Structures are given as C-alpha cells and as structure tokens.
Amino acid sequence: xxxxxxxxxxxxxxxxxxxxxxxxxxxxxxxxxxxxxxxxxxxxxxxxxxxxxxxxxxxxxxxxxxxxxxxxxxxxxxxxxxxxxxxxxxxxxxxxxxxxxxxxxxxxxxxxxxxxxxxxxxxxxxxxxxxxxxxxxxxxxxxxxxxxxxxxxxxxxxxxxxxxxxxxxxxxxxxxxxxxxxxxxxxxxxxxxxxxxxxxxxxxxxxxxxxxxxxxxxxxxxxxxxxxxxxxxxxxxxxxxxxxxxxxxxxxxxxxxxxxxxxxxxxxxxxxxxxxxxxxxxxxxxxxxxxxxxxxxxxxxxxxxxxxxxx
Numbered sequence: 001x002x003x004x005x006x007x008x009x010x011x012x013x014x015x016x017x018x019x020x021x022x023x024x025x026x027x028x029x030x031x032x033x034x035x036x037x038x039x040x041x042x043x044x045x046x047x048x049x050x051x052x053x054x055x056x057x058x059x060x061x062x063x064x065x066x067x068x069x070x071x072x073x074x075x076x077x078x079x080x081x082x083x084x085x086x087x088x089x090x091x092x093x094x095x096x097x098x099x100x101x102x103x104x105x106x107x108x109x110x111x112x113x114x115x116x117x118x119x120x121x122x123x124x125x126x127x128x129x130x131x132x133x134x135x136x137x138x139x140x141x142x143x144x145x146x147x148x149x150x151x152x153x154x155x156x157x158x159x160x161x162x163x164x165x166x167x168x169x170x171x172x173x174x175x176x177x178x179x180x181x182x183x184x185x186x187x188x189x190x191x192x193x194x195x196x197x198x199x200x201x202x203x204x205x206x207x208x209x210x211x212x213x214x215x216x217x218x219x220x221x222x223x224x225x226x227x228x229x230x231x232x233x234x235x236x237x238x239x240x241x242x243x244x245x246x247x248x249x250x251x252x253x254x255x256x257x258x259x260x261x262x263x264x265x266x267x268x269x270x271x272x273x274x275x276x277x278x279x280x281x282x283x284x285x286x287x288x289x290x291x292x293x294x295x296x297x298x299x300x301x302x303x304x305x306x307x308x309x310x311x
Contacts, residue, residue: 004146004192008139013076013083016056021091022064023055023078028087033080034111035104035155036144037093037162038137038184039065040173045122048075064090065114067140071132074140080113082147090114092159099162104155108162115140119173130177138184142191152188201262202304209247212298213240216275242267246305268306272299 018025028034041051048068055064055077066078066087081087092114093100093107100108108114117137121127145152158181159167171181217240224232241251246263276299283291300310 004142006143006146009074009136011074011076011082011140011143013079013085014052015079015085016052016064016077019059021062022058024089026089028081028089028112029110030106031086032148033087033113033144034106035108035150035157036113036115036141037108038117038141038156038158038170038181039092039114040117040119040169041068042169042172043118044120045124045126045128047118047126047128048073051075051116051118052077062091065092065116066090067113067115068118069116069133069137069140070118071129071136074136080144082143087113093162094166097163097165099164100157103157103162113144115144117170117173119176134174134177134179138187138191141184141188145188146192152185152192156185156188201307203248204243204246204263204301204305206247206249208298208301209243209249212271212302213243216271217243239267239270262307263302263305265306265308268302268308271302276302 016023043051046054048070051065051068052075058064064078066076066080068075068077076082078090079085079088089109090113091109093109093112095107095109100106100112104111106112115137118128118133119130141152141156144150145155150156158171159169160171161181170184174180174184217236221233221236221240223229224236242261242263243249244251245261276295280292280295280299283289283295296311302308303310
C-alpha cells in the first residue's frame, strides 16, 4: 500500500490580524476547501515571513492568500482547515472573473485556498532556492488533496487559468525553475503516491497458516465446543482468522482476500508456547533433529509475521 508522507514537512501557522481587506474572518461557504489555487507571489526574493509582515500591515488594498511557501518553511497566515481552526476566506482571485465558477462551480474566494510559491532573486540579492521551495509547494498541495479527497488534475487550477487576461502565476515562477503547470500537477500526483516505510513484519506463508489452523487451532476449537467452553470457542475462531489475515487467506470460502495484516504478538506467542515449544521439546527428547528444525521454523514464521525477533 502507498500513501502520502503527511509528516514530511512542518506546517507553521501564524495568522495575520483580522481586517476586512486581508482577513475578514469569514468561513468558506463550502466549509472545507473545494479546490486549491496555485499562485506565485510575483515578488522575487521575498520570503514567507516577508509576506506575513506585508499582509499583517496592509491597509491600502484588498488582497491576501492563505499560505506562503519558500525554501525553508510552509507558513499559513489565514486558517486553512489543516489545523484546529476552520478554513476562512482570503482575497486571492477577483470576483469579477467567471472562470472559477465555470470550471469549479464556486468563486475561489468563497471556496478555495490560495497557495503562494515564493521564488526568485530580489534586487538586493536575496535568492530563494527554487528546488527546496518547489518541493514544499508540491508536498503541501498533495497534503491538501489527500486531506480533502481532491484530484490534482481537477482541483489545482493556477491563478492564470482563472484570470488569464491579467495574471501569469504560478506559471511564471514555475518557468523560472524550469517547470510547467503540467509538471506541477504530475509531481503532486506522484507525491500522493509516495511510498510509506516498509512494514515491520513479513506476511505468513499461506501454507504455514493453514497447517497451523488444521493441526492446532481447529482441534482446539472442536475441543472447546465439546466441552461447552463458550470462551474458548470464539478465542480459537478469532485466532484462526488472525492467521488467515496474516497470510492473505479469505476468511470465508469464495470470499475475496483482505489486505495483509500484522499478526498480533500475543497470537504468535500463544501458538509458540501452547503448541510449538512442547512439540520442539518432544522432538528433542526423541532425538528427532528434523522435527526440531521444523517446529523452530514454524515459530520463526510466526515471529516474523508478528514483528518479533527470531530465535
């Protein structure tokens, strides 16, 4: 199984003050974000912190965005819903352009996050490392798609796409880094499919699982049934099913196999101590080296399936 690494980067939340022209404090009409507009700042060399300061003191115009991403940080300056605070509006796409409604069914300010990529070199020589900023930009967009179940191909328009007569972002910043909007969408999709860490267990071979069920667990279940043991019956039934799950065996004849799961350590230890260890000692007493090896191997299969060190 593959999924996004949600802990790859830290999201910093430092909100600007509420003021009608930058942060009206109004919830998105959709509750959670319906899509994510990819912007760039159009201000080469200016960092996420620079933009926080700018919008926290801005009085002369109505404009803002939710998130600024540079080569060192991802900074949310208006609540987005990724943290404990619900998503609020920002003024990042003009209301008098129809493309957002035509493409996505809403005015972007009412339903979308504005996500800004910081880039370029300032006149004073301050340079933002494009590669590092772009990696964070891609990850954050993937994180949002993952969190709210959105499709990168449909739910990440650029500002230029929504206002083509006036705007050039985020394509202008992407071009400066040798990327295109198509590359961005492809990279976000790839980030969503990033591999998770390898599992800390080894699936139980189906033949081993079935042998353990047939030779030990099923006889124990029937013994419980004969004795009227209403505690033992469900216990051994569940034990057999856990072995099946650890081996990818369907729980019922003809049913589809469920995803492989780690065998509970208590199950592995019970089988080893209840049945396999006594069988190993019996083989040892009889001088049966083949039997000793067999039972030791069975125990190690169980240990690996439960993530327990082998012996």
